[in-house]
Amino acid sequence: MNGQPPALGVFERYLTGWVAACIVAGVALGQFLPAPFQVLGRLEIARVNVPVGLLIWVMIIPMLLRIDFGALGQVRAHARGIGVTLFVNWLVKPFTMAALAWLFVRELFAPWLPAAQLDSYVAGLILLAAAPCTAMVFVWSRLTDGDPYFTLTQVALNDTIMVFAFAPIVAFLLGVSSISVPWDTLLTSVVLYIVIPVLIAQAWRRSLLAKGEEALARALGTLQPWSVAALLATLVLLFAFQGDAILRHPVVIALLAVPILIQVLFNSALAYGLNRLLGEQHRVACPSALIGASNFFELAVATAISLFGFESGAALATVVGVLIEVPVMLLVVRVANASRRWYENGRA
Numbered sequence: 001m002n003g004q005p006p007a008l009g010v011f012e013r014y015l016t017g018w019v020a021a022c023i024v025a026g027v028a029l030g031q032f033l034p035a036p037f038q039v040l041g042r043l044e045i046a047r048v049n050v051p052v053g054l055l056i057w058v059m060i061i062p063m064l065l066r067i068d069f070g071a072l073g074q075v076r077a078h079a080r081g082i083g084v085t086l087f088v089n090w091l092v093k094p095f096t097m098a099a100l101a102w103l104f105v106r107e108l109f110a111p112w113l114p115a116a117q118l119d120s121y122v123a124g125l126i127l128l129a130a131a132p133c134t135a136m137v138f139v140w141s142r143l144t145d146g147d148p149y150f151t152l153t154q155v156a157l158n159d160t161i162m163v164f165a166f167a168p169i170v171a172f173l174l175g176v177s178s179i180s181v182p183w184d185t186l187l188t189s190v191v192l193y194i195v196i197p198v199l200i201a202q203a204w205r206r207s208l209l210a211k212g213e214e215a216l217a218r219a220l221g222t223l224q225p226w227s228v229a230a231l232l233a234t235l236v237l238l239f240a241f242q243g244d245a246i247l248r249h250p251v252v253i254a255l256l257a258v259p260i261l262i263q264v265l266f267n268s269a270l271a272y273g274l275n276r277l278l279g280e281q282h283r284v285a286c287p288s289a290l291i292g293a294s295n296f297f298e299l300a301v302a303t304a305i306s307l308f309g310f311e312s313g314a315a316l317a318t319v320v321g322v323l324i325e326v327p328v329m330l331l332v333v334r335v336a337n338a339s340r341r342w343y344e345n346g347r348a
Helices: 015-032 034-041 050-064 069-108 115-129 136-143 148-176 183-209 213-248 252-277 282-293 297-308 313-338 340-345
Strands: none
Touching: 015 034, 015 213, 015 313, 034 213, 050 183, 050 213, 050 297, 069 115, 069 148, 069 252, 069 282, 115 148, 115 252, 115 297, 115 313, 136 148, 136 282, 136 313, 148 183, 148 282, 148 297, 183 213, 183 297, 213 252, 213 297, 213 313, 252 282, 252 313, 282 313, 282 340, 297 313, 313 340
């Protein structure tokens, strides 16, 4: 598969540590140098923060550059696994997360969370669940010896569906949760953070492949550090604005991690079990479970900032997803690998 990374890289392996460092750096900078961050926070066009918009593009486009939408022609070859993943991604995950967010944020954990941010936390969790994983799933799939063609096909299909389904699902679930969302801002986020980056990435991909696959591989290698730097810079900016809230409520990150953790484990187990029930190969069931569990957190973070602002609970909730992504997904990988014999013995 073109552009697939060989293994879990240094950055991905220690992503949780990088995010923790960004929390410390962002909170410290926001407390001691508030003026520069306030200036950055005011640089907006149509409610979209310009610095964050540029950083998100630098972050997302290299990921989308890996995606070959020509793989959509292989959908029939993996119909059962793709059906399971689509069911979990679009008909289960956003709705179960909305229910978990309501249960934990508005009910069980409400006494320990700032009352003014409860709705915003719910919105952030919904945004996180409504965006299926794109690039990182190639890494997780490789670690389980997942079928690379299935993974590529499913990611390409998810990205296509996301263009049309992300905004309606988010708007519906936020409406059900009694959270007001301006449609114009939500649609602007979809265009800015999905449609335009996809078009740029695919045009760029074609021009690189015209020079050979080595040109694409070199470009991906060159862009990867910039993508990482953009993610870290975005996190520092966000935590600089979230510093006061975190210092006043230091347990908020741990509390928000609970529904995310439950959602990941539930959806990965559901996808894994359904694939086994339908007689799908283990090499397909593993990436299906991983795609069904992980999130396109870069899109979720960008949309949360656009809709609710840097200082919102929604932005913080999406970043908690980044914080726990690697350890939780590595746990899912370990379980999938350890249960291979059980899976193969029980296929229908």
